Amino acid sequence: MNGPQACLPHADAGEFLILDVFARRPFEGNQLAVFPSAAGLSTGQMQVIAREMHFSETTFILDAEPDAREFPVRIFTPAVEVPFAGHPTLGTAWVIWDRILKRGADRVVLDLAVGTVPVEVHDAGDRLVMRQVPPEFGDACPAEQVATVLGLTRDDIDERFPCQEVSTGIWFLIAPVRTLDAVRRIKVNRAEYDRLVDRMRAKAVLVFCPETVSADCHLHVRVFCDWYDVPEDPATGSANGCLAAWLVRHRYLGTPDVELFTEQGVELGRSSRLWLSARPEGERVSVRVGGRVVPVAEGRLLLRPDDDGI
Known part of the structure; x- marks a missing residue:
């Protein structure tokens, strides 16, 4: 074998969603793949998966418990892991709001490598807004x-x-x-x-x-x-x-x-x-x-x- 083992840690680890972020309609904006049940995936597995998806970024949610105060997320380009990226933050927050929190919150906090990034949910999920770290x-x-x-x-x-x-x-x-x-x-x-x-x-x-x-x-x-x-x-x-x-x-x-x-x-x-x-x-x-x-x-x-x- 030439890389990390293929055996996924659990059955749901391979599930993903594809979203268009900053889009007004489907097939506009920036594409994003989100793996909402990625706990147990190794860094090598995440990088290979991101390369296979080959969008500008792919994200992995490491804790999908609905009572979590902050949701740890890792972001990968096809080449490297990055500490922060904008459209992956919004798109991943939408997945957490929709799939994990069942639309029962107006705020989602992501725990990224750069730190915690809060995302506000407006207009019944039609608009998401993130506060970025001070420039x-x-x-x-x-x-x-x-x-x-x-x-x-x-x-x-x-x-x-x-x-x-x-x-x-x-x-x-x-x-x-x-x-x-x-x-x-x-x-x-x-x-x-x-x-x-x-x-x-x-x-x-x-x-x-x-x-x-x-x-x-x-x-x-x-x-x-x-x-x-x-x-x-x-x-x-x-x-x-x-x-x-x-x-x-x-x-x-x-x-x-x-x-x-x-x-x-x-x-x-x-x-x-x-x-x-x-x-x-x-x-x-x-x-x-x-x-x-x-x-x-x-x-x-x-x-x-x-x-x-x-």
């Missing part, structure tokens, strides 16, 4: 280097504001671009991207502009994350939370706080809509990100105790 602001990156990574010119970057690393649990480089045309022209130079992320804490780049496709959205967003084995993500709650904090920090909209909608995933054919809110609270910035979760499928892994590869 950290890191290094700035030269506009010319960012333009080279994105296959753009320096003039495409809005140099009134910095290209800067921000984290609300996981680091992203926030890059302001002037026009929608420029955002659509992006072709990531993988060699330059690798060179950039090798020296930064941020391993993914969020690019945004103030022009949008949908009239009811305020900013157009793309997120590039080859380092995580996901070339482009259709909806990224963690990155949009960092964007919200960045907007407040640099007064991009000219206001001390923000509440707005972003669109993402348009170029991938998976249109996504994310609600962002950020405001100063003392010396910190409070960041909340919300959206809709749409369940689309459920099933079970067909594994036998003698299967190789897991």
Whole structure:
């Protein structure tokens, strides 16, 4: 055998749900696989399963007891485990609310590697909102280097504001671009991207502009994350939370706080809509990100105790 043993710890461990997060309807937003009865799965098994599902993230709920105050959850990309991610947090909270708590709560608390993340349930489950951990602001990156990574010119970057690393649990480089045309022209130079992320804490780049496709959205967003084995993500709650904090920090909209909608995933054919809110609270910035979760499928892994590869 070439990997962790295939024998699942119990019959329910292979059950999963597939959800579209930050979607207005099925087959939009960002896909997520959730394993609600994952207690007993090893780290190696979780990683292999996430690679098999091959969504940007797959989550595993380690305690499915309805009287739990906090629900321990692990998040995996096809390549690595991550301490926090936005659409997996909302989607997993929806599964806990629907399947474990039987819709009998208006708040779900996830215990993630980054810490506890509370998620509010609104409108009978039609909208979920998470409060992200307080943001950290890191290094700035030269506009010319960012333009080279994105296959753009320096003039495409809005140099009134910095290209800067921000984290609300996981680091992203926030890059302001002037026009929608420029955002659509992006072709990531993988060699330059690798060179950039090798020296930064941020391993993914969020690019945004103030022009949008949908009239009811305020900013157009793309997120590039080859380092995580996901070339482009259709909806990224963690990155949009960092964007919200960045907007407040640099007064991009000219206001001390923000509440707005972003669109993402348009170029991938998976249109996504994310609600962002950020405001100063003392010396910190409070960041909340919300959206809709749409369940689309459920099933079970067909594994036998003698299967190789897991």
